[in-house]
Amino acid sequence: MKKIVAIVLLLGLTGYGIWQALAAEQQNRKAGLAVGDIAYDFALKTPEGQQIRLSDLRGKPVIINFWATWCPPCQKEMPDIEKFYKQYKDDVELLSVHLTSQDRRENLSPFMKKYGLTFPIVMDEKGEVLKLYNIQTIPTTYIIDRQGVIRKKVIGPMTYKQMQDIISRLP
Known part of the structure; x- marks a missing residue:
């Protein structure tokens, strides 16, 4: 015994x-930008004025997608992002960062209507988060786990299937 x-x-x-x-x-x-780093924290506002802070989304995986309305590859991925959001919005946070420093704000609403977008969009009007995340190419997407750790960075448009595969492999 x-x-x-x-x-x-x-x-x-x-x-x-x-x-x-x-x-x-x-x-x-x-904190940093490499896989395994804690994602840099930031706060941006939606077109309606609601502030969203990345660190407030911890507890769920987060997809941060950097894009602009004038970007053809961004336009290509929007239907897949919307499909993913509708399917997984209860399990995954989506933070869509509209780079308004390179795109006029008035282009956003018609773009959202054209593609039927319902996911949260925040605006980087001064390009501060663009610089913080060293975004060189759009679209660029970061996949962050429940604890705020970067697990994947994807440069270029993502498909619904890619998003599903990446999220299903998160711890």
Whole structure:
């Protein structure tokens, strides 16, 4: 009986040690743009004036998509993003960053109507988040896990199937 208690105690202490090490690793992650980094936090407003902060979305996976209305590859991926959003909006947060520093704000509403977009869109009117995330090509998409860690970066348009595959592999 003493051996069983000792084994259970040893297993419990080992498990606790592993849990503490993982928690410390998570806290020591740096903010950045590489896979494995904590995604840089930012806050932007929707066209209606509601502020959305990336860190407030933790607890669910987040897809951050950087795009503009004038961008043909962005236009190509919008139907797939909308389809994904409708299917997964209860399980995944979608943060669509409209680069209004390169696109006139008045183009957004007609674009949303044309493509039937219902997902949340925030506006980067000063290009601050564009610079923070070093966006060189649009569309660019970051996939972030429940803890705010970047798990994938995709440059170019994404398909519904790609989004499904990536999200299904998140821890």
